[in-house]
Amino acid sequence: MRTQCFPLFHSPIDLAHNYWKQLLQPGDNVIDATCGNGKDTLFLTELLFTLSDVSTLIAIDIQQQAIEKTRSLLKACDKNIHFYTQSHATFPEVAYTLPIRLIVYNFGYLPQGDKSLTTLTESSLASLKAALALVMPGGCISATCYPGHLEGSREETALLALTQTLDPTHWCITWHTWPNRTLSPSLLLIQKNHLSK
Ligand SMILES: C[S@@+](CC[C@H](N)C(=O)[O-])C[C@H]1O[C@@H](n2cnc3c(N)ncnc32)[C@H](O)[C@@H]1O
Helix, strand or coil, X not given: CCHHHCCCCCCHHHHHHHHHHHHCCCCCEEEECCCCCCHHXXXXXXXXXXXXXXXXXXXXXXXXXXXXXXXXXXXXXXXXXXEEECCCCCCCHHHHHCCEEEEEEECCCCCCCCCCCCCCHHHHHHHHHHHHHXXXXXXXXXXXXXXXXXXXXXXXXXXXXXXXXXXXXXXXXXXXXXXXXXXXXXXXEEEECCCCC
């Protein structure tokens, strides 16, 4: 089954990309909190820097190997991209100096990498809490979850439980799943009200 077989989207990644396209505006600032092999980061650079040159993109991954892969994929792009080899449990200081429209997570492990180096429930929860405090009004957090492995399943359950505690006046939350696929990835989207502080 390929993406182009279906009229709207096939995977959580296609769906997430469609939403990012709708959301981003010229001059927006974005965090890719799990840049991995850089595919999402590349997509974000194409969206952001086609709209304007003044955006900032922050790319984070805990593995140096992932940061290097992302850097090399983006090597033709000389725009304002900051790379951080660190856990996303906390965000780098520069993130707190900018209005951040979108924070992206693609949880799990590096494709073709070491599967034991997967995102972990506790640090993912800490990061989501930091992201909720950081994202600007009218902004969004996009999280792709992988419940097909044990830690991914714990992580998805914990993140969903946290989102269920959020005040619906300030947060609009949707969770996309693929019910005819066993243990399929899911996409969690968390929008912050334009009028919230
Ligand atoms: C599924 S991959 C991301 C794929 C990537 N978005 C892409 O388009 O290629 C998940 C990534 O999360 C990273 N990761 C794991 N724990 C992390 C943490 N605590 N903080 C930041 N990144 C982490 C892994 O190193 C891995 O590269």
